Amino acid sequence: MTEARPLGADEAAFIAVARSGDPARFALITERHRRELQLHCYRMLASYEDAQDMTQETFLRAWNKRESFKGHAALRTWLYRIATNVCLDFLEKRTPLPAELPDLGFELRYLQPYPERMLPEDPQESAVARETIELAFIVAVQHLPPRQRAVFVLRDVLGWPASKAADALELTVASVTSALQRARVTMREQLPGRRLDWRSPATHELSDDERGVVRSYIDAHERNDLAGLTSLLRDDLRFAMLPDPGTVTTTAGDAVDGWISGGLFQHGHDDWRGITTTVNRMPAAALYLRTPGDPEYRLFAVAVLHVVDGKIAELTGFDAAGKPWLDLPPTL
Structure with a gap:
């Protein structure tokens, strides 16, 4: 079930590198695929840092298996196959959720934002439709068992035919078809009202509506x-603050009351500045807090927003400390 195709320039070059055993030449020819492979690993794992590690593991396995590459499939396909199986191996070893959290249904504690600078430069080639990198999509994918997850990403995100996905995962075409059908049912359940045609073109730009809501959100903090902050939130707000587990649906008023009871907007947590940014191709606010006696505003959190009809329908907050890969200034 290999991909029938003539030997291309990349494949011929890689075979020559494999025969030479030159690691520098190997790095040169495989590095161009890093961003798309890392994004693929992120969709599988929901963690930017784990995706980085598994991409490195992919290149290590590719180096160790370089002599097995015969050019029957495209080099890019071969690397995706390795990356997918690296992620599946990792998921088998990942610590499962505690038994006392049975209602979560997904591994939110592993969710991390994805920096825009690390997205592939060619969206069409790398299947980076906006909807397939948004947090709701990434979370929904985590509801799928690992092998269903791999089938879904390969088939419905990357657009691989069933035979190609079956070859990569060492499954039958019938097994892939069955797994995809089950995965699609779960994705429809987790993303009600969202478009589910992941491979058709989608805009990558934020709307004026989204930009305006982020500015208003920052202004309300500053x-x-x-009252202004409450007015920005839908009454069926879905809210999560990582690394705390779980997502809650709450009214706007209850959400703000909860933040206040947790200490926000109280003395010592009431001097804010913010900057507009994007992560996962979503509007986001980077929030900076100045505590008494500190001359600088220090990066506190990143709030990633899903805006519907001018209101914040979903808000996912991330502790921004210790994440230099977000490329945000540590102080203002």
Whole structure:
């Protein structure tokens, strides 16, 4: 079930590198695929740092298996196959969720934002439709068992035919078809009302509506305008603050009351600045807090927003400390 195709320039070059055993030449020819492979690993694992590690493991396995590459499939296909199986091996060893959290249904504690600078430069080639990198999609994928997850990403995100996915995962075509059908049912359940045609073109740009809501969200923090902040939130807000587990659906008023009871907007946590940014191709606010006696505003959190009809329908907050890969200034 290999991909019938003539030997291309990349494949011929890689075979020559494999025969030479030159690691520098190997790195040169495989490095161009790093971003798309890392994004693939992120969709599988939901963690930017784990995706980085598994991409490195992919290149290590590719180096160790370089002599097995005969050019029957495209080099890119061969690397994706290795990356997929690296992720599946990793998921088998990942610590499962505690038994006392049975209702979560997904591994939110592993969710990390994805920096825009690390997205592939060619969206069409690397299947980076906006919807397939948004947090809701990444979380929904985590509901799938690992092998269903791999089938779904290969078939419905990357657009691989069933035979190619079956070859990569060492399954039958019938098994791949069955797994995909089950995965699609789960994805429809987890993303009600969202478009599910992942391979058709999608805009990557934020709308004016989204940009305006982010500016208003930051402004409400800077002015400690709790009424203004409440007015930006839908009454069926879905809220998560990582690394705390779980997502809650709450009213706008209850959400703000909860933040206040947790200490936000109280003395010592009431001097804010913010900058507009994007992560996972979504509008986001990087929030900076200045505590008494500190001359600088220090990076506190990143709030990633899903905006529907001018209101924040979903808000996922991330502790931004210790994440230099987000490329945000540590102080203002």
